[in-house]
Amino acid sequence: MSKTLVFLEHHEDAIQKSSLGVLTRAAQLGGDVAGILIGSGVSELGASAGEYGAATVWIANDERLAPPLPQPRVDVLAQVVRDEGYDTVLFAQSVLTADVAAALAVRLEAGLNWDLTDLTAEGIGTRPALADSVYVDVGWSTAVRLAIFRSGTFDATPVGGSAELKEVTVDLEDFSTLAEMVEQAHAVQQGPSIEDADVIVAGGRGLGEPEKFVLAEELAQALGGAVAATRAVVDAGWYPYSAQVGQTGKSVAPKLYVALGISGAIQHKVGMQGSTVIVAINKDPNAPIFEFSDLGVVGDLHAIVPRLTELVRARRG
Amino acid sequence: MKIAVCVKAVPDAAGGRRIDPATMRLERSGELTISEFDTYAVEEGLRLKEAAGDGEIIVVSMGPERALDALRKALAMGADRAVLVTDEALAGSDLLGTSKALAGALEREGAEVVLFGQQSADGGGACLWSAVAEHLRLPVISQVSELELVGSVVTGKRQTEFGYDTIRAPLPAVIAVSDAINTPRYPSLKGIMGAKKKPQVSLGAGDVGGAAGTGTTVEGLSAPPPRGDARKIDDDGRAAEQIVDYLVEKRLI
């Protein structure tokens, strides 16, 4: 019988939904399923994981584990996996878990598959590759198997049940605590939320310069929608973080999503693939965004968008 | 200051990237180019060197022999020399094999700063740096969009699912930078001309501590579910009209 450990990422007072989704899936697959919470003052949180199918929740509480940094978490996981004989460790994709899982793979000499959208009881994972143009069935050849699931893959469904909480104490490696958190700035909402909009016009680096966001704003206004952005332009300071769509931004599912000058990286796609209709304008015919657009337009957005806005305005009066 | 930059040579997007059904590996026989995301790491290395007033930038890569041509772009941008780990025994390496080979090459160099890009353009896990840092037993900061180096302490700001983290680490350290950190320079004509003459060394698996096995397997390939009636048009001057017609047809306006 397989023994599965699910890494439960938490932020402030809640376990991340995506982690609970992975836990839900692990419980469906069967075997001995446990969760692990690593942080400081996280004991209280552990109980809720029982409702999603964890029979056991390991708790590592330590001041040094308070900031969400990867390396000390590798020390904790490696110890629990070795001591308790887990053969499978599952993660929900995040900035933190990618770093944790990759280092753990080296520490345990365990194979790591990432970006999975499913896992079967037989131990075969589904990995969409090359801008999701091909689905690869992946497996493991090591005793311990590690997997990271794409964000938003599984719904978190409570099944009832309660977990036994078990505390672990850990020794941290010297190098694991060299990186220190100086500051964590939490996101603040600026302007109206894009999550409820029926129409979204999103701008990427293809707009060319921050001032050109006005093209996205005018088109959004004409369509009666909101404006969104990619990480590339948010981190470059062109647009506020609260308007970012994708893995580390918002997930949206409007009726219409218009992408202007956006390449269509997976981390962007996971935040907008639920849109009913996707229209993309991009000058590069090979841009990955065309793999998942309903209407793909190969062309210069600077030539197309002003005219498009004018036509939409005229139509809607 | 010695700065190593890990860059990957990937199949050119324009040539189309595909998985060879026979080997179930990425087809690498066509033209290889430097992964676009890694040019940001090269640029950041150049800026650190320029700010320090001196230093050496070593481009480190693992891949087929032909990858050297792709590494030349980094040399043309201003990197000082290139080290390519290339060996039949390493073909088909996954995270375990690649991280071990790169760590082995990096150990020979002993750089104070080891830079990575944010992800491989041909479908990596955006995590290799962490595996390499584990081998080297060094601190790691990933997805850095603002980097500051003062004395022998680096500070990086990065975006997460919850906002922005600022993380500090002493050198030597492994830093992965995002594509928002800078605007990579274009190689100058002089840079391009000079690149060929810069030192380019190939190492075999034996030079980097031997090949690690792989921990993952590929069991099969399949086509993704069909996407309905997707359309793609080239703008011939009438794209705006065509988009409006489409939106009307879909009853979106």
Ligand SMILES: Cc1cc2nc3c(=O)[nH]c(=O)nc-3n(C[C@H](O)[C@H](O)[C@H](O)COP(=O)(O)OP(=O)(O)OC[C@H]3O[C@@H](n4cnc5c(N)ncnc54)[C@H](O)[C@@H]3O)c2cc1C
């Ligand atoms: C852990 C992690 C998390 C991430 N989270 C997110 C996230 O939440 N959201 C997100 O968006 N990204 C995220 N990313 C980044 C993502 O991988 C991409 O780097 C980013 O989405 C690229 O943004 P972009 O499309 O604006 O820029 P680019 O990739 O530079 O694309 C610009 C596009 O514009 C096109 N273009 C240029 N000029 C024109 C023109 N005149 N007309 C038409 N088209 C033009 C180009 O052909 C190109 O395709 C994340 C990455 C990682 C590793």
Ligand SMILES: Nc1ncnc2c1ncn2[C@@H]1O[C@H](COP(=O)(O)O)[C@@H](O)[C@H]1O
């Ligand atoms: N074969 C390789 N050789 C050198 N560096 C690599 C290689 N593959 C990936 N990298 C580096 O690791 C980063 C992350 O890659 P990945 O984890 O594969 O998405 C890239 O941006 C590169 O800096």
